[in-house]
Amino acid sequence: MTASGRRRCTLALTVVVVVGALAGAVLRPGAGSASPPPGVPGDEGGTPLLRDVLEATGRGYVQARTALARSQARQARLATELREVQDRIAELGPEIDLLARNAYRTGRIGPVLALLNSSSTDDFLERARGLETMALWDNHRLHELNQARERASRAKLALDAEVTEARRQVAVMQRQKREAERALALVGGRSTGGFVAADSPVARPAPRNGDGSWPRQSCGRADPTTSGCVTPRTLHAYTEARRAGFKRYTSCYRPGGPYEHPKGRACDFSSAPGGFGGDAHGADKTYGNNLAAFFVRNADRLGVLYVIWYRQIWFPATGWKSYGASHGDPSSDHTNHVHLSLL
Known part of the structure; x- marks a missing residue:
């Protein structure tokens, strides 16, 4: 074969290779094809930064919203407990006032005189038992009042803490919302x-976790x-x-x-x-x-x-x-x- 003939064969072979490569690129999915093959959505758009922001802020927002819901539920329980304790304190108030007035009026002399004026040993013992019962009753009421006041104080502190936590979670949600809106504004x-x-x-x-998360x-x-x-x-x-x-x-x-x-x-x-x-x-x-x-x-x-x-x-x-x-x-x-x- 002459030199010119060899050049023509080489040129023809090169054209065949290039055309074949171009055809393969057109037919090969994902390499310039106009649409993805059936069953494959293909490139769904967006940028890595946008997707990362959406995922991070989305999770942060939902977590904060869940935490807020838990805090609000605890607030409701604590508020109910506080109302019940305050109602009990109000019920005990008149009884405690009566105890205080009797103690002020009689002091220690009244019970002693009641025992000294007993007509018999049996009467003395009976009066002593009565005084003991009254003392136990008084002590029980005073103890119950003190406990109720302590419970009310604890419930109030816990309720204040939950209010603070709820405000913090709302602030987190607002921050995540702003970040998501900024990311979406880019598109x-x-x-x-x-x-x-x-x-x-x-x-x-x-299914969720026990705390709702x-x-x-x-x-x-x-x-x-x-x-x-x-x-x-x-x-x-x-x-x-x-x-x-x-x-x-x-x-x-x-x-x-x-x-x-x-x-x-x-x-x-x-x-x-x-x-x-x-x-x-x-x-x-x-x-x-x-x-x-x-x-x-x-x-x-x-x-x-x-x-x-x-x-x-x-x-x-x-x-x-x-x-x-x-x-x-x-x-x-x-x-x-x-x-x-x-x-």
């Missing part, structure tokens, strides 16, 4: 009407939607959504990517029956609206961290806000699926 977060429905189904509550959970349960794992709370939310009638395609665990998917704390619920496609319209959008509203209504029962649907995000501290942290496609705009993140 154009404005208050919206959101997706709320008073007649959404009521979910069964997920949410337990830390690891990705230890089999994910019914993938071959991965989810937390028990995520599995509970998924089960409750299906029990409420939301049974369309869902994908929870992913080994990589944004949000809480790799931790087993997030699920993507497709608005279309067959998987993640284009923007939802008509009945598919109504389905997504209803599902988002279901999660918001049951946020405190399920342990919801946030919900994203149709360019809007619901956050416990802020309510529904517009959400522009996207790339203009259905997955990152969340117009083809409802994203749920859990504590």
Whole structure:
């Protein structure tokens, strides 16, 4: 083969390799493809900083809200105890006043004279027993009054401490709310009407700790939607959504990517029956609206961290806000699926 022929063959081979590489890049999922393959939501938008802030402030806000609820419950119990003790002190007041007047009027002479004026030994003993009974009764009433006053003092101190704790938790919630709003402002977060429905189904509550807080959970349960794992709370939310009638395609665990998917704390619920496609319209959008509203209504029962649907995000501290942290496609705009993140 001549030199010019060898150059033509080399050029042709190079063109074939380049065209093949370009074709592979176009066809390969995640490498410039226009939409993610079925069952994979793809890049859901947002920035790592935004997601970190939302998670941190979300947890902080919910923890503070739970602590506030506990403090308010303790305040109610202490206030009831204080009222009961004060009522008992008021009941004992007249009796104590009578004891004080009798003691002032008779001093020690009265009881002694009563014994000396006894007509017989039996009468003396009987009067002595009566005086002893009166003394015991008086001492009992005085002891009860002192105890009641001590209980009232302790209850008042504890109640004051709980009021201080409640104020501290409110301040924490306000701080977390401001931080969340600043983070959302970076992606154009404005208050919206959101997706709320008073007649959404009521979910069964997920288990909590004895003090009402949410337990830390690891990705230890089999994910019914993938071959991965989810937390028990995520599995509970998924089960409750299906029990409420939301049974369309869902994908929870992913080994990589944004949000809480790799931790087993997030699920993507497709608005279309067959998987993640284009923007939802008509009945598919109504389905997504209803599902988002279901999660918001049951946020405190399920342990919801946030919900994203149709360019809007619901956050416990802020309510529904517009959400522009996207790339203009259905997955990152969340117009083809409802994203749920859990504590």
